[in-house]
Amino acid sequence: MNDINTNSKNKVKVDSILKGFPFSNPPLEEDLYKCVHCGFCLQACPTYVQTGLETESPRGRIALMKGVIEGRLTMNNDVIDHWDMCIQCRACEDVCPSGVPYGNLIEKTMSQVSKSRKTSILTKVVNWLLLRRILTDQIILSGLVGTMRIYQKTGMHKLVSVLKVLHLIPGNLGSLHDSMPRISDKFFSADGQTYHPFGEPKKTVGLLSGCIMPLINGPEMRSAIRVLTRNGVKVVVPKEQGCCGAIHSHVGDLVKARDMARRNIDAFLSKDIDAVLSSSAGCSTRMKEYGELLKDDEVYIDKAKQLEYKVKDINEFLYELPIDPPKGRLESNVTYQDPCHLAHTQKIRSQPRELLKLIPGLNLIEMRNSDRCCGAGGTYVITQHKMSLNLMDDKMKTIEETGAQIVTTGNPGCWMQMNQGTQKTNMSVEVKYVTDLLDASYQAERIQNEPETEGTSFNESAWEEERLELRSQWEKRPGDRRKRRDR
Amino acid sequence: MIDSRIIKRLQAVVGKQYVLNKESDLITFEYDGSVDRSQPTVVVLPKSTNEISELMKIASTAEIAIVARGAGTGLSGGAIAEQGGILLSLTRMNQILEIDPENQIAVVEPGVVNLELTQAVSKFDLYYAPDPSSQQACTIGGNIAENSGGPHCLAYGVTTNHVLGIEVVDADGEISWYGGRTREHPGYDLRGIMIGSEGTLSIVTKAILRLSRRPESVKTLLAIYQDLDQASAAVSAVISSGIVPAAMEMMDDLAIKAAEPAVNAGYPENAGAVLLVEVEGLAELVEEDVADIEKVMSKYNPLEIRTAKTELDRTKLWAGRKGALSALGRLAPNYYLIDGTIPPSKLVEVMSKIKEISAEYNVPIANVLHAGDGNLHPAILFDERNDKETKIAFEIGGIILKLCVDAGGALSGEHGIGIEKRELMPYMFNNDDLDSMSKLKTVFDKKSLLNPGKIFPDKAESATTTFSQSSSVSNTGTGAYI
Amino acid sequence: MNQTIKQKNTADFVKSLSQSLKDELTSPSDYHSIDNVSPTIVLSPISNEHISESLRKASEYELNVCPIGGATRLAIGNKPTQYDLGLTLNKLDKVIDYKPSDLSITVQAGITLEKLQKQLQENNQFLPISAPLTQRSTIGGILAIGTSGSLTWLNGTLRDLVTGMKTIHPDGVISKSGGQVMKNVSGYEMSRLHIGGLGTLGVISEVSLKVLPKPENEVSVITTFASQADAYNASMSIFRSKINKLCLSYINPGALHHLNIKSIKPGHLMAVRLFGKNLSLNRCIDEVDSLLKQHNPKTVSQIREQEQEDVWQKVSDFGWNSDTKPYLSMRISLPPNTVGDILGSLESTTITKGLMPGLSTNVGHGTILFHVYDVSNNAEQNKFGEIVSDVRRLVRQRRGTAVIEQGPEFIKEEFGVWDGFEQNQKTFKSLKSNYDPLNILNPGRLL
Incomplete structure (x- = not known):
């Protein structure tokens, strides 16, 4: 026999020297060993499905964590690459019968990685700028994105694409140019404003405005607010709030993530509200897990739990409210893409679908693997550009199979990713939030001028009033801008 | 060590990126769903039959062992490259070529x-x-x-x-x-x-x-019994009554305790056993069979009989059963899963003996079984970080399997012999039986390169080797039986 | 081998036998002959040890052995190249173990299908196996041939029912595999080599089988049609429906003529055996009724109880009892959807040569029994050869196989009875030489 066979070293031996992760707060051993490597998670994992490689599966990544903990592996780039490839969609957690807290494990592992990563000064600076400065400060962010808007509007964007000067830029950044999201004509901003429903409010909610969403989804956020007020919900948008911190924890910057969490806890708990809503699944997930994030913060842990209890995804909230069934017909075939952070982490699957089914004329067609990640995943689009595109392509294929004219979702990441997908594939599919369609149906009620039926509380003048108030909010904005800068 | 020329030849067949031999790659291919671990020397991921044929020729000439692996969910160590060599991961060959x-x-x-x-x-x-x-x-x-x-x-x-x-x-x-x-x-x-x-x-x-x-109609029944004996007797009675349900599954108290918080199937936590019965077929026949089954099962004093009313109910009842094994992770860090089969008429007898063993050794054993066809899945709970517990778990495993064979059953119903049960093969088969089987191996694989060492007991060790001392499970250090 | 040496060997063989086995010596008769070759001696062992001794000593004295069950279908296979010892298993006809609630029965291989079914019937169970001449056909023989009859379990095959087997090797070693339980992955499933192996690797001595509860009610709907297309399409529509069926056959007018069932008028026959409880059986009957109506049936009738049993037994016996024995018979296996379009071609190639085709089809299973009758008794011999070539060509185009089950010696010799394992010939030979290195078992009949 060849010596390849007589390899008695193949029996796994554990070296007790050099055990473990180098920094404090590593993934917990007892959590890791909950994994009995049954493999149930494999097909839920988008990167495993793409590659067929055990190394790119949740089970494989856990094996690597165990390898490090047991001292059989050092945390070198070979190992880190596989963790980096994780999109953190947490679809695996959803199917894990052993209850392995994978999201927590990978988050802690990434925190170890980010502390140990040897990165160039340039990357460090960019990261610092992006995560510590830009994303945490809505003013800088909107200023920057505003510039991008001009860039897109003036046709520069197209020109640059056509001239193909981008290959001059190293790395993935060049191709990212083409995947730059469409920027809203109108930003949304958290100015401490309040939107009142007609009549006595049934509920009062605080709205998390978020970091990216107000810039790319201004109109969509307004739709969501209209749906809320239309259903008797008073919406307050605290000025003191900030980014939820998800992007920070995604890349392992838990320190900043905790800062952001504390800021939001203060911002929302100081208001007299029944619930804290977000239209972004990623944000509501992060906020629902503030307790875990701040579990070592004696001052904030109780408050974090208090806030967690109030956080709701907007679809979840509207479904439980419940809303008045909209009456305006929307004749179209619609499919629904489950955002990972709704389906897998918050187990919110039926609510958005039930809301859609309320809309007369709308035909909901399920797509295959609707809960498989579309490839967005925060900074994943940048860090794992190729994999992200592969996942997007698959998603676009399954959308096309349904023949739907509209694909709905509940997260800005998915929204951007699928918008980019439609552009890339030239598909004539519109990407919408569930609340967009609800809003459209409510609006169509008026246009269709259906005979009033029993039980509807709709009142034309109230609607008009509401619109006027909304408009006044927007019109105030340009004047406000300078003031905010002075702050 | 591996001959780099061989690696090069493997790479030439499947492409460089599909030959993996870094430590970080190999560590994720050392396990399957079972308790054993062993690292292959190299992992190769072919895309076609022709590539596999080429790989086999290379392996055959160089006399390198080849172990095929699918998703690595097996429970007997079948996909573990115990002697090193090439691990052939077939995950890239995942096309449905034709549907007719x-x-x-x-x-x-x-x-x-x-x-x-x-x-x-x-x-x-x-x-x-x-x-x-x-x-x-x-x-x-x-x-x-x-x-x-x-x-x-x-x-x-x-x-x-x-x-x-x-x-x-x-x-x-x-x-x-x-x-x-x-x-x-x-x-x-x-x-x-x-x-x-x-x-x-x-x-x-x-x-x-x-x-x-697809069957026209499906109905799922859940019968809850106070103790395991009644549930076991009900199983035999249903089959004797002339009905073969599509499925007849049982879970004991410990399994219920693990599954319920994981899936919220609505299993009562104080039950001694639940019986999950599914009937499929023509709508009318399903109705008739369900009525008859209910009648039979009622004779054994169930606490309750439920029928899944909606597809969601049904999925939930099944989720509890399908996820039960893996949910055991909630009770203990490790479980050792037995896959013995017995004639269903021996259910009461064998199940009560398993309970006795559990009590005698003071080791919790959760039971999830395909009761209708007598395929038992006792899961022995232990903590692999405790050497003594581990040793006892394996000892009990051997005892239970011998119990199955004594009852006229088999060592494995669906998981295979693999590494873990091979030393028990002589308990079920005599030397003539095993020789006859080994002859078959030589027809297809003269050099014994394909998944070597699996199924058959190690000839060097005497047939009386006890299960707990099997070579596959000793000397593997901590963390080996997860 | 030289004839005189052979005679001496045979004599020595007999002399060497233990007294108890000597007592089981019988003289050969037509009953034991295969393709007009008769053995020199016949042994009827009464135990596994007897079989073991017979085989061990036959190996020692270089005698060639053909195991015999009910001797109903010995015609299957090529002519044996040498045949000295007939080993009949009729005396090994006991039920070894049977617990109805285990849905499993273990029997000796020499038990007849009739006896076995009777025993099961007492507990309202049955074995979903049908075979010709059940009063003689033995389980061992049925399995060694390995083909399914009209009755199938979930449209599967005979192989699906065997859970364990004990076989005796040419060197006398007794080995078992599998067991009495339905689910079993403990070692190789050696029985697979012997089912359809025509007794060439070992002698089947004990078998464990999966049994089923007998349906509460059964009824068969017998329908005749004026055209083949109608009859076949009707049977396909029934096959595709979800109703409970145990058997579903299409039988052409030629076969129907030979079956000679008095209650059934000439024509294209479609017969389906339905089962269920009260409501479900009624539903099946209604559904069959409405499906039939779409295909212009000539006559429709329902049969039950003994009449039903008799009709299906006749269908199973077809070709193997003296009334229906054909001149040439082929067993064709096809992908089910190609059966419809081949039926006409099979008929026309036979009729144009002045012969009569008898076709019996297990619809949905893709099996056609194709019998050729020489009604005038004076057809030119080369016509039969042409038919065989035509049939094999038609079948190969559809990725199927056509085995000659019965036919005159010259046809068997010229065309070879087997079809479909040319590609696996090398492996087959290697199996044979591994398990029967002296080639004493059924030499030449399979390989």
């Missing part, structure tokens, strides 16, 4: 996931009947290697009953078809002999599978 709804067949590559096949053919009102609990991840190739069953094989049979033909590559790299598109094939049933041979005879590279028509 008229003949109710599908031609697939071995890496196709069991459940995905069913999903792909559902638009033709068809499905692939064998449904192992890991069907969401396990592959057809692995199913064929282990002749996998599943809850519904009580009525529909195991994998071998649903495979019409296979394309294989033997140890010399020769490609052949066994069986084909027809239901029958003259001569020795080479197809049949390959199925369940645990990758020791040839590598299956394509399969022609028989698809079944």
Whole structure:
């Protein structure tokens, strides 16, 4: 026999020297060993499905964590690459019968990685700028994105694409140019404003405005607010709030993530509200897990739990409210893409679908693997550009199979990713939030001028009033801008 | 160490990126769903039959062991490269090549996931009947290697009953078809002999599978009993009454305790045993059978009998059963899963003996079983970080399996012998039986390169070696039995 | 081998036998002959040890052995190249173990299907196996041939019912595989080599089988049609429906003529055996009724109880009892959807040669029994050869196989009875030489 066979070293031996992760707060051993490597998670994992490689599966990544903990592996780039490839969609957690807290494990592992990563000064600076400065400060962010808007509007964007000067830029950044999201004509901003429903409010909610969403989804956020007020919900948008911190924890910057969490806890708990809503699944997930994030913060842990209890995804909230069934017909075939952070982490699957089914004329067609990640995943689009595109392509294929004219979702990441997908594939599919369609149906009620039926509380003048108030909010904005800068 | 020239040749066949031999890669290919671990020397991921044929020729010339691996969900160590060598990961060969709804067949590559096949053919009102609990991840190739069953094989049979033909590559790299598109094939049933041979005879590279028509109606019943004996007796009574349900599954108190918080199936936590019975077929027959089954089961003093009213209820009742094993992670860090089979008439006797053993050794044993066909799945709970507990768990495993054989049953119903049960083979088969089987191995794999060491007891060790001392489980250090 | 040496060997063989086995010596008769070759001696062992001794000593004295069950279908296979010892298993006809609630029965291989079914019937169970001449056909023989009859379990095959087997090797070693339980992956499933192996690798001595509860009610709907297309299409529509069926056959007018069932008028026959409880059986009957109506049936009737049993037994006996024995018979296996379009071609190739085709089809299973009757008794011999070539060509185009089950010696010799395992010939030979290195078992009949 060849010596390849007589390899008695193949029996796994554990070296007790050099055990473990180098920094404090590593993934917990007892959590890791909950994994009995049954493999149930494999097909839920988008990167495993793409590659067929055990190394790119949740089970494989856990094996690597165990390898490090047991001292059989050092945390070198070979190992880190596989963790980096994780999109953190947490679809695996959803199917894990052993209850392995994978999201927590990978988050802690990434925190170890980010502390140990040897990165160039340039990357460090960019990261610092992006995560510590830009994303945490809505003013800088909107200023920057505003510039991008001009860039897109003036046709520069197209020109640059056509001239193909981008290959001059190293790395993935060049191709990212083409995947730059469409920027809203109108930003949304958290100015401490309040939107009142007609009549006595049934509920009062605080709205998390978020970091990216107000810039790319201004109109969509307004739709969501209209749906809320239309259903008797008073919406307050605290000025003191900030980014939820998800992007920070995604890349392992838990320190900043905790800062952001504390800021939001203060911002929302100081208001007299029944619930804290977000239209972004990623944000509501992060906020629902503030307790875990701040579990070592004696001052904030109780408050974090208090806030967690109030956080709701907007679809979840509207479904439980419940809303008045909209009456305006929307004749179209619609499919629904489950955002990972709704389906897998918050187990919110039926609510958005039930809301859609309320809309007369709308035909909901399920797509295959609707809960498989579309490839967005925060900074994943940048860090794992190729994999992200592969996942997007698959998603676009399954959308096309349904023949739907509209694909709905509940997260800005998915929204951007699928918008980019439609552009890339030239598909004539519109990407919408569930609340967009609800809003459209409510609006169509008026246009269709259906005979009033029993039980509807709709009142034309109230609607008009509401619109006027909304408009006044927007019109105030340009004047406000300078003031905010002075702050 | 590995000869770099061989690595180069492997790379030339499948492409550089599909030959993995970094430590960080190998560590993720050292396990399957079972307790054993061992690292391959190199992992190769072929894309086609021809590539596998080329790889086999290289391996055969250099006399390197080859172990095929599907999704690595197996529970007997079948996909573990125990002696190192090449681990052939077939996950890239995952195409459904043809669906022929008229003949109710599908031609697939071995890496196709069991459940995905069913999903792909559902638009033709068809499905692939064998449904192992890991069907969401396990592959057809692995199913064929282990002749996998599943809850519904009580009525529909195991994998071998649903495979019409296979394309294989033997140890010399020769490609052949066994069986084909027809239901029958003259001569020795080479197809049949390959199925369940645990990758020791040839590598299956394509399969022609028989698809079944979806039943018109499905009803699921859940009967809750105060103790296991009553539930076991009810199982025998149902079958004696002339009804073969599509599935008849049982879970004992400990399994219920684990599954319930994981899936919220609505199993009462104080129950001694639940019996999950599923009837399928023509709507009228299902109604009639359900009524008759209820009548029979009522005779054994159930605490409650429930019928799943909606598809959601049904899925939930099943989720509890299908996820029960893995949910044991909630009770103990490790479990050692036994797969013995007994004649169903011996259920009461064997189950009570298992309870006695559990009490005697003071080791918790959770039971999840395909009760209708007597396939037991006792799961012995332990903590692998405790050497003594580990040793006892394996000792008990051996005792239970011997109990099954004594009752007229078998060592394995659906997981295979693999590494973990091979030392017990002499308890079920005498030397003549085993010799006859080994002769078969030499027909297909003279050099013993295909999944070497599996199924058969190590000749060097005496047949009396106790199970707990089997070579596969000693000297592996902490963390080896997860 | 030289004839005189052979005679001496045979004598020595007999002399060497233990007294108890000597007592089981019988003289050969037509009953034991295969393709007009008769053995020199016949042994009827009464135990596994007897079989073991017979085989061990036959190996020692270089005698060639053909195991015999009910001797109903010895015509299957090529002519044996040498045949010295007939080993009949009729005396091994006991039920070894049977617990109805285990849905499993273990029997000796020499038990007849009739006796076995009777025993099961007492517990309202049955074995979904049908075979010709059940009062003689033995389980061992049925399995060694390995083909399914009209009754199939979930449209599967005979192989699906065997859970365990004990076989005796040419060197006398007794080995078992599998067991009495339905689910079993403990070692190789050796039985697979012997089912359809025509007794060439070992002698089947004990078998464990999966049994089923007998349906509460059964009824068969017998329908005749004016055209083949109508009859076949009707049977396909029934096959595709979800109703409970145990058997589903299409039988052409030629076969129907030979079956000679008095209650059935001439024509194209479609017969389906339905089962269920009260409501479900009624539903099946209604559904069959409405499906039939779409295909212009000539006559429709229902049969039950003994009449039903008799009709299906006749269908199973077809070709193997003296009334229906054909001149040439082929067993064709096809992908089910190609059966419809081949039926006409099979008929026309036979009729144009002045012969009569008898076709019996297990619809949906893809099996056709194709019998050729020489009614005038004076057809030119080369016509039969042409038919065989035509049939094999038609079948190969459809990726099927056509085995000659019965036919005159010259046909068997010229065409070879087997079809479909050319590609696996090398492996077959290697199996044979591994398990029967002296080639004493059924030499030449399979390989």
